[in-house]
Amino acid sequence: MxxxxxxxxxxxxxxxxxxxxxxxxxxxxxxxxxxxxxxxxxxxxxxxxxxxxxxxxxxxxxxxxxxxxxxxxxxxxxxxxxxxxxxxxxxxxxxxxYQHTYEPTELTCYTHLECDRGSASLCLDWTEICDGIVDCRNGIDEESCWLFEINKCNDNEYRCYNGQCISKAFWHDDGNAFECLDQSDEISSVQLYDSIKSEPTFLKEDITCLQRDGFFTAKLTSSCIEERSNLLERLIFSDKPNTVSDKCYLAVKCRLGVPKQSNPECGDLCLNGI
Structure with a gap:
């Protein structure tokens, strides 16, 4: 072009x-x-x-x-x-x-891998590549990732949990600055950002949050941006199967918290004994 x-x-x-x-x-x-x-x-x-x-x-x-x-x-x-x-x-x-909260309304997509997530509206994020979880139906996001597992670092390097090598000078050097993409070079790690303000930094932009369960609502991504998981949820449930009634499908979504269980429509279902 x-x-x-x-x-x-x-x-x-x-x-x-x-x-x-x-x-x-x-x-x-x-x-x-x-x-x-x-x-x-x-x-x-x-x-x-x-x-x-x-x-x-x-x-x-x-x-x-x-x-x-x-x-x-x-x-x-x-x-x-x-x-x-x-x-x-x-x-x-x-x-x-950048003083306003980052609230994405569309998914950012890693386009260099042809990933089929079951819907044309769903796509792959860079954080979901080699994170140990298959997101693409053809498994291309986890292809050849075993090479990271056998990767060896030099004596003057620290090996991150994901196999990445960084200089030992950066190991435990600053709890607010991660050199490992998986944050494993620091004791404390940021697990999830429900909101992001301020200008882009490595701390908030170029890291992965691999925990997709635990005390968080089950995540569909290894991105540290919570809204990406919410966008994926809404897109997944935007196409209702023809064999399922509207009320039944709404009940399933309310049970899974998509939309949030505090949604008035979910409350109406409970009042009606559904």
């Missing part, structure tokens, strides 16, 4: 030479949310300009687009929908966005 990026006709643009004449630094470009590759090229231009007499004509004419919020990007070709007039920078827009 090819993209045709159109140059902005609304935002100011400056050559590297013009920026240098105004004593603009690379730090200022960073504060203005300029793409890092442009910042690096500009800093290289400044360095060469100060130590070399070699012609820098080609670099001097490179353009910097001074994007007007909410637009950003090398050509100001991107924008964010959640922009408000009180935002003064791209950083503020992103920071405020």
């Amino acid at each position: 090819e993209y045709n990026l159109q140059k902005s006709s609304l935002d100011q643009k400056f050559t590297f030479a013009q920026l240098a004449e105004q004593n603009i630094t690379s730090e200022q470009l960073y504060i203005w949310s300029t793409p890092l590759d442009i910042i690096e090229r500009y800093q290289f231009y400044l360095n060469q300009r100060s130590i070399s007499s070699i012609s820098l004509a080609s670099m001097a004419t490179q353009l910097y687009y001074n994007c007007t919020l909410p637009r950003f990007g090398p050509l100001c070709q991107y924008s964010l929908d959640n922009y408000n007039f009180h935002h003064s920078s791209l950083n503020e827009i992103i920071y405020e966005f």
